[in-house]
Amino acid sequence: MNSTILKSTRLYLIKNSFVRGLIACQLLVLSHSLWAQDPVDMSTTDPVLIYQLTHQILAEKDSLKIEVFSDGYALLHYPSYMKMAGNYSVQLSQGQMQGMVRALNAPAITSFSEQRMTIQKKSADKKQGRLSFISDSSNSSFEVSRSDKNGQNKWKQGIQCPHLQFDAKQYPNISSLSKLAEVESMLSKLINQSDLQELGDD
Numbered sequence: 406m407n408s409t410i411l412k413s414t415r416l417y418l419i420k421n422s423f424v425r426g427l428i429a430c431q432l433l434v435l436s437h438s439l440w441a442q443d444p445v446d447m448s449t450t451d452p453v454l455i456y457q458l459t460h461q462i463l464a465e466k467d468s469l470k471i472e473v474f475s476d477g478y479a480l481l482h483y484p485s486y487m488k489m490a491g492n493y494s495v496q497l498s499q500g501q502m503q504g505m506v507r508a509l510n511a512p513a514i515t516s517f518s519e520q521r522m523t524i525q526k527k528s529a530d531k532k533q534g535r536l537s538f539i540s541d542s543s544n545s546s547f548e549v550s551r552s553d554k555n556g557q558n559k560w561k562q563g564i565q566c567p568h569l570q571f572d573a574k575q576y577p578n579i580s581s582l583s584k585l586a587e588v589e590s591m592l593s594k595l596i597n598q599s600d601l602q603e604l605g606d607d
Contacts, residue, residue: 444510446552447475455548471592477502492604508588513580525579545569
């Protein structure tokens with residue numbers, strides 16, 4: 406993000422500090438009351454979630470990127486191949502943030518294991534006697550800021566999921582895929598919100 410985005414972000418923070426602080430406090434209580442193990446770190450000044458979607462078939466290295474902060478403020482980068490290419494910001498509602506935090510705190514995501522997911526997919530394919538081939542593969546990347554329930558041990562959880570939406574439909578009984586697809590769907594809705602604020606080019 407360039408200086409224009411940073412300046413716009415600072416102005417937004419100043420103008421909306423009270424409302425954003427209130428939302429952050431409420432979400433902090435929500436995050437630490439729902440789950441006992443490594444919830445989303447709502448006290449961090451870093452994004453609580455960084456999401457990227459890349460398409461392997463495209464020569465462009467540019468990708469869709471969404472950064473969500475604990476108070477619901479989000480930065481969106483639309484890649485050059487999209488109609489609205491550029492950088493934007495948006496404020497998530499309290500309901501949107503609660504839904505996202507609740508999904509990210511689900512055990513299926515907090516305990517996500519790529520190895521376990523691969524084994525589950527192979528087992529399901531064997532039972533169904535099927536082979537899957539996807540010509541236009543995409544990759545969904547999630548980086549979640551987490552801490553223990555006492556807020557002491559902080560860490561970043563990285564998750565990579567190729568062709569997530571396809572796999573979520575193909576393997577409905579794999580809860581980690583279903584939950585990640587749910588989070589991705591929430592983020593996808595932000596792309597078309599009418600209250601996006603353009604921040605300028607990279």
